[in-house]
Amino acid sequence: MVSHEVDLMVIGGIVLTADQDWNIYEPGEVAVDGGAIVGLGSREEVERAYRGRERIDASGKLVMPGLINAHTHAPMTLFRGIADDLPLETWLHEYIWPAEAKWLSPDFVRLGTQLAAAEMIRSGTVLFCDMYFFEDDIAEACQEAGLRVVVGGALVDFPNANYKTPKEGLQYSEDLLRKWSDDSLVVPSVQPHSPYAASSELMQQGKALADQYDAPYLLHVSETRSEVRESIEKYGRTPVGRLADLDVLSPSTVAIHGVHLTDEDIELLAQYETGVVHCPESQLKLASGLTPVPKLLEAGVKVGLGTDSAASNNDLDMFGEMATAARVHKMIAGDPTAMPARQALSMATLEAARVLGLDDRLGSLEVGKRGDIIILDLDAPHLVPMYNVTSHLVYAAHSSDVRTVIIDGRVVMRDRELLTLDEGEIFARAREIARQIVASWGSN
Amino acid sequence: MVSHEVDLMVIGGIVLTADQDWNIYEPGEVAVDGGAIVGLGSREEVERAYRGRERIDASGKLVMPGLINAHTHAPMTLFRGIADDLPLETWLHEYIWPAEAKWLSPDFVRLGTQLAAAEMIRSGTVLFCDMYFFEDDIAEACQEAGLRVVVGGALVDFPNANYKTPKEGLQYSEDLLRKWSDDSLVVPSVQPHSPYAASSELMQQGKALADQYDAPYLLHVSETRSEVRESIEKYGRTPVGRLADLDVLSPSTVAIHGVHLTDEDIELLAQYETGVVHCPESQLKLASGLTPVPKLLEAGVKVGLGTDSAASNNDLDMFGEMATAARVHKMIAGDPTAMPARQALSMATLEAARVLGLDDRLGSLEVGKRGDIIILDLDAPHLVPMYNVTSHLVYAAHSSDVRTVIIDGRVVMRDRELLTLDEGEIFARAREIARQIVASWGSN
Numbered sequence: 001m002v003s004h005e006v007d008l009m010v011i012g013g014i015v016l017t018a019d020q021d022w023n024i025y026e027p028g029e030v031a032v033d034g035g036a037i038v039g040l041g042s043r044e045e046v047e048r049a050y051r052g053r054e055r056i057d058a059s060g061k062l063v064m065p066g067l068i069n070a071h072t073h074a075p076m077t078l079f080r081g082i083a084d085d086l087p088l089e090t091w092l093h094e095y096i097w098p099a100e101a102k103w104l105s106p107d108f109v110r111l112g113t114q115l116a117a118a119e120m121i122r123s124g125t126v127l128f129c130d131m132y133f134f135e136d137d138i139a140e141a142c143q144e145a146g147l148r149v150v151v152g153g154a155l156v157d158f159p160n161a162n163y164k165t166p167k168e169g170l171q172y173s174e175d176l177l178r179k180w181s182d183d184s185l186v187v188p189s190v191q192p193h194s195p196y197a198a199s200s201e202l203m204q205q206g207k208a209l210a211d212q213y214d215a216p217y218l219l220h221v222s223e224t225r226s227e228v229r230e231s232i233e234k235y236g237r238t239p240v241g242r243l244a245d246l247d248v249l250s251p252s253t254v255a256i257h258g259v260h261l262t263d264e265d266i267e268l269l270a271q272y273e274t275g276v277v278h279c280p281e282s283q284l285k286l287a288s289g290l291t292p293v294p295k296l297l298e299a300g301v302k303v304g305l306g307t308d309s310a311a312s313n314n315d316l317d318m319f320g321e322m323a324t325a326a327r328v329h330k331m332i333a334g335d336p337t338a339m340p341a342r343q344a345l346s347m348a349t350l351e352a353a354r355v356l357g358l359d360d361r362l363g364s365l366e367v368g369k370r371g372d373i374i375i376l377d378l379d380a381p382h383l384v385p386m387y388n389v390t391s392h393l394v395y396a397a398h399s400s401d402v403r404t405v406i407i408d409g410r411v412v413m414r415d416r417e418l419l420t421l422d423e424g425e426i427f428a429r430a431r432e433i434a435r436q437i438v439a440s441w442g443s444n
Numbered sequence: 445m446v447s448h449e450v451d452l453m454v455i456g457g458i459v460l461t462a463d464q465d466w467n468i469y470e471p472g473e474v475a476v477d478g479g480a481i482v483g484l485g486s487r488e489e490v491e492r493a494y495r496g497r498e499r500i501d502a503s504g505k506l507v508m509p510g511l512i513n514a515h516t517h518a519p520m521t522l523f524r525g526i527a528d529d530l531p532l533e534t535w536l537h538e539y540i541w542p543a544e545a546k547w548l549s550p551d552f553v554r555l556g557t558q559l560a561a562a563e564m565i566r567s568g569t570v571l572f573c574d575m576y577f578f579e580d581d582i583a584e585a586c587q588e589a590g591l592r593v594v595v596g597g598a599l600v601d602f603p604n605a606n607y608k609t610p611k612e613g614l615q616y617s618e619d620l621l622r623k624w625s626d627d628s629l630v631v632p633s634v635q636p637h638s639p640y641a642a643s644s645e646l647m648q649q650g651k652a653l654a655d656q657y658d659a660p661y662l663l664h665v666s667e668t669r670s671e672v673r674e675s676i677e678k679y680g681r682t683p684v685g686r687l688a689d690l691d692v693l694s695p696s697t698v699a700i701h702g703v704h705l706t707d708e709d710i711e712l713l714a715q716y717e718t719g720v721v722h723c724p725e726s727q728l729k730l731a732s733g734l735t736p737v738p739k740l741l742e743a744g745v746k747v748g749l750g751t752d753s754a755a756s757n758n759d760l761d762m763f764g765e766m767a768t769a770a771r772v773h774k775m776i777a778g779d780p781t782a783m784p785a786r787q788a789l790s791m792a793t794l795e796a797a798r799v800l801g802l803d804d805r806l807g808s809l810e811v812g813k814r815g816d817i818i819i820l821d822l823d824a825p826h827l828v829p830m831y832n833v834t835s836h837l838v839y840a841a842h843s844s845d846v847r848t849v850i851i852d853g854r855v856v857m858r859d860r861e862l863l864t865l866d867e868g869e870i871f872a873r874a875r876e877i878a879r880q881i882v883a884s885w886g887s888n
Contacts, residue, residue, distance in 0.1 A: 077825075077828075078829065080828075080829060080830075080831070080840060081830065081831045081832055081835050081836050081839060081840060082831045083831075084784075084785060084832065084835040084839060085780065085781055085784040085785060085835065086780060086781060087779075087780055087781060088780060091780070115825055115828060116825075118825035119824075119825035119826045122824075122825060122826075123826070281767075281771055283775070284771035284772055284774060284775040285770075285771045285774055285780065285839070286774075286780050287774040287775050287777065287778050287779055287780040287782070289775070289778075290775065310840075313839070314835070314836070314839040314840040315826045315839070315840050315842075316826070317826065317842075320767075323725075323764075324768070324771070326729075327725055327728035327729045327768070328728055328772060328775075330728060330729055330730075330731040331727070331728040331731050331733070331734065331772075333731065334731050334733075335531075335731050336529065336530060336531055336532060336535070336729065336730050336731040337529055337530065337531060338731070340528075340529035341528060341529060379867075379871060380566075381521075381559055381560075381562035381563035381566060381867065381870070381871070382563045382566075382567070382759045382760070382761065384521075384524075384559060384870075384871045384874050384875060385522065385524060385874045385875050385877070385878030386524075386525065386875075386878070387524070387525045387526050387527075387878060387882065388525055388528065391525050391528040391529065391758070392525050392758070395525060395528060395729070395757070395758040395759070396524060396525060396754075396758040396759050398759075398761075398842060398843065398844060399842065399844075400842060400843075400844030423823075423825065426825075426828075427823060427825070427828045430828050430829045431828065431829050431830075433829070434829030434830070434831060438831065
């Protein structure tokens with residue numbers, strides 16, 4: 001038997017596929033060619049069938065699918081910790097919105113995305129789903145960084161730095177869809193901000209556009225009690241009920257947050273096969289309430305995890321989100337068997353991919369899927385000894401244990417060295433922007 | 445003016461003292477001599493007064509007091525993740541207790557402590573308060589590691605690997621008090637396990653012993669609902685009420701967990717100036733409920749943070765505990781201004797020292813206090829930019845950002861290199877023990 005030459009082999013280590021059957025190969029091996037996984041299994045078997053032009057030794061390490069951050073606003077890394085421990089309204093109205101009004105620009109967004117990309121790659125995230133302004137610049141920054149992204153320009157009724165009218169906003173979204181539909185790393189989407197910041201018409205036009213391009217459609221839904229109360233006062237319906245009436249719920253629709261949901265809301269989400277993104281650390285910190293994940297899962301609703309922005313979190317660390325989700329839902333349920341480790345891990349991998357409609361090619365290590373692979377060091381005191389690899393990953397591993405990151409078959413971080421981003425320059429520029437922001441407060 | 449020569453200078457960087465007034469020096473400098481802080485302030489000022497035989501450059505870094513883990517069972521690192529996502533009773537009765545019955549020995553405890561020490565030093569913890577068996581071996585292991593510790597042999601009514609009778613248990617505690625009372629790193633204490641595992645007599649005898657040696661007195665109190673219910677059924681009193689009746693509440697008494705507390709319990713703790721240790725991640729994971737920290741603080745009760753053991757956490761990372769505490773109590777209170785960053789940080793530094801009665805010499809960077817100092821790297825994407833150093837520490841910093849650790853004036857980790865422990869050997873031995881434990885399951 002002649003072995004087949006491929007681009008890259010990841011050799012040895014514990015290979016946690018995080019597939020539907022939770023297959024684990026120990027020692028395992030992964031063969032990647034043309035950006036896709038072509039061989040996967042026990043070391044011996046794969047070694048016999050393939051030889052790699054590049055070989056990464058993962059002996060004694062953990063090999064797993066890269067993590068998926070299903071909701072963030074990447075450029076807001078530049079506002080990281082700008083205003084903590086404040087009521088949501090003060091935070092938003094006195095700090096975030098004024099800062100955005102003053103500072104938002106394509107350059108700002110690009111720099112913030114590069115900073116976010118460095119943090120995400122370092123912490124094992126291989127794909128994030130973003131909603132912000134100037135998303136074309138975000139797509140370009142991610143392409144340069146070798147990081148996978150779902151981009152969606154926030155659609156809002158009011159004028160902003162990115163566009164003046166909802167019509168221009170839709171045009172911007174359509175331009176994104178046209179430009180990026182065939183990219184290997186960038187997935188364009190349509191993202192109305194929320195049922196309170198986008199009109200019914202804008203949400204419906206956005207949905208038509210998303211469907212036309214077969215793209216994901218995401219929006220913030222029922223994040224706060226007051227949002228739900230105001231929706232009922234104004235429209236006689238909860239936000240989810242209203243979205244159903246507007247005919248924008250579907251399998252490709254994603255409700256971000258979905259914190260304050262009625263039983264009827266949950267039934268609607270299940271019925272329309274609409275996914276939900278839970279952002280545990282941001283939801284805790286803003287005290288807005290928590291997505292009722294166990295109830296949603298029980299109803300058959302897809303749930304992925306996200307960090308939300310670094311302005312309300314304050315990091316973009318999916319290891320932290322998994323651990324927090326697994327712990328906090330046990331407490332809420334009063335049941336230590338609630339939200340077991342596998343569930344938390346799958347919400348950051350395969351389930352997150354399902355929510356975004358990308359599970360046919362992302363979210364687990366399987367032959368035919370894209371080569372999005374991370375390798376974790378296990379030689380650290382907090383990871384010794386190891387009785388169960390999955391619970392270890394969720395309850396003990398830290399983002400800093402990620403050593404090597406491969407996205408679409410390309411090594412973007414090797415032994416903690418970032419290969420696609422100049423951190424020194426990014427940090428210097430981010431610090432300078434922060435200095436200017438702080439200086440501008442004094443002059444108000 | 446002639447400058448005074450001292451053992452060690454930490455030069456430059458942002459010096460966050462975490463003292464009562466939250467003094468920050470930027471750039472600052474710390475002079476340490478004979479294990480104590482002798483100079484502290486602006487770089488210029490301290491530089492003029494002192495010169496160091498050893499100089500550590502902290503420019504562009506963060507200098508702060510080492511963290512204090514107010515409650516753990518260090519050797520249980522060897523059971524890290526042995527059984528997750530299980531009901532408390534199953535976890536305890538089917539996994540932890542049988543494993544302890546089979547494996548506990550002085551060697552086991554020493555190895556587990558070395559593993560814990562490596563993890564704690566790496567994550568910036570300079571002092572932990574421990575309750576377990578064979579605590580003399582724990583004290584020796586910590587002394588060798590250069591890590592500060594409060595040791596307390598668990599006092600229980602039943603025979604165990606450490607001693608056969610409560611009387612022998614008390615003798616073991618008294619031996620600890622005699623041997624370690626004048627040590628520079630080890631603080632001996634008396635620690636009845638809990639009001640349900642130690643008789644009234646044993647708790648009272650332990651308290652008398654603690655008072656005789658002016659030592660801290662700690663015990664698990666009101667951790668679960670069933671514990672409180674059974675106490676009321678058996679004694680007609682809540683555990684805290686019973687401890688008050690037994691006259692063992694005092695300023696040097698510490699109630700570990702204190703989850704299910706009545707208003708009267710909280711009044712009693714305040715009245716007797718008894719401290720409480722909150723272990724957020726363990727309490728969440730075991731779904732036992734959460735210490736009502738904001739209520740306790742409002743009543744004037746001292747509260748420190750702890751990790752609890754690695755068997756229920758699953759790490760010993762105080763950065764994680766601070767962040768989790770700050771986030772989760774906001775959600776519980778439904779108020780994003782609850783548990784601000786300073787409060788979370790002080791529960792892991794000065795307030796933790798107060799709970800343990802050690803705040804006269806530990807818990808903050810102040811002239812006259814011991815030289816327990818950690819230095820954090822700020823050149824990481826998740827720490828850029830920085831608007832507020834305290835909230836940054838709590839919401840964005842990770843344990844892996846700790847680069848250098850100084851305890852009692854001695855450098856025990858320099859640029860992430862552990863100087864007092866042989867991790868390779870510790871990991872190999874810990875993995876071998878875990879292998880034997882797993883193999884023994886098969887033979888049952």
